[in-house]
Amino acid sequence: MTNELSMSVAIKLQEIKSHISNGVKLIAVTKTKSVESIMEAYKCGHRIFGENRAQEMNEKQLILPHDIEWHFIGHLQTNKVRFISSFVQLIHSVDSVKLLGEINKQAQKNDRVIDCLLQFHIATEETKFGLNLREVVSILDSDYYQTLQNIRIVGVMGMATLTNNTDLIRQEFRTLKKSFEKIKELYFKEDSYFKEISMGMSEDYTIAIEEGATMVRIGSAIFGERN
Numbered sequence: 001m002t003n004e005l006s007m008s009v010a011i012k013l014q015e016i017k018s019h020i021s022n023g024v025k026l027i028a029v030t031k032t033k034s035v036e037s038i039m040e041a042y043k044c045g046h047r048i049f050g051e052n053r054a055q056e057m058n059e060k061q062l063i064l065p066h067d068i069e070w071h072f073i074g075h076l077q078t079n080k081v082r083f084i085s086s087f088v089q090l091i092h093s094v095d096s097v098k099l100l101g102e103i104n105k106q107a108q109k110n111d112r113v114i115d116c117l118l119q120f121h122i123a124t125e126e127t128k129f130g131l132n133l134r135e136v137v138s139i140l141d142s143d144y145y146q147t148l149q150n151i152r153i154v155g156v157m158g159m160a161t162l163t164n165n166t167d168l169i170r171q172e173f174r175t176l177k178k179s180f181e182k183i184k185e186l187y188f189k190e191d192s193y194f195k196e197i198s199m200g201m202s203e204d205y206t207i208a209i210e211e212g213a214t215m216v217r218i219g220s221a222i223f224g225e226r227n
């Protein structure tokens with residue numbers, strides 16, 4: 001059973017990597033998956049993993065090898081930031097100025113700068129978290145944002161609608177790319193670190209890459225369906 005599982009993780013990972021262009025980072029999403037499953041991908045040389053629950057990520061980080069790059073990808077409550085602030089590599093899902101302030105505070109306590117992406121709401125579903133362009137502009141224009149010395153915004157993230165309508169998905173990814181370009185032009189023109197567009201999951205990552213993704217977040221296509 002273990003052999004069958006490990007074989008399939010290795011093969012699926014290989015298969016997906018063959019579809020991902022050079023320069024696009026693969027975040028292997030391991031939420032709900034065991035440390036054994038993560039180790040299967042690790043043994044294939046993969047080092048970048050994504051989780052959407054702070055405590056779960058903290059527990060896994062303590063057990064697993066320390067050269068893993070941990071990315072936080074889900075909605076993050078301010079009172080949970082402290083569970084990940086000492087080690088997280090990138091927080092993809094910043095969706096409020098309050099959260100940004102708390103990340104800054106926890107980063108300061110750990111004497112580090114935490115890289116963040118601003119999550120845009122691009123889907124038609126109302127349940128998905130995220131900011132619109134106007135809200136992002138108001139954050140970046142604020143005096144408060146200027147005081148945050150322990151966070152660095154390196155790009156944007158978004159989730160497309162869960163649908164079979166690939167035209168709609170493509171349109172949503174295009175909207176995110178346009179927002180990225182606008183923000184870059186207005187606030188980060190000279191900043192080479194502002195370059196990341198995190199979009200695309202198991203069902204839509206090939207479209208996302210065609211539309212300019214620099215990071216894709218893929219879970220079930222590597223590790224199988226979640227319970």
Ligand SMILES: *Cc1c(COP(=O)(O)O)cnc(C)c1O
Nearest residue numbers: 029052073201202217218219220
């Ligand atoms: C779960 C999750 C993913 C991965 O989803 P799959 O469909 O399993 O690839 C990507 N991004 C976010 C924000 C997620 O919560």
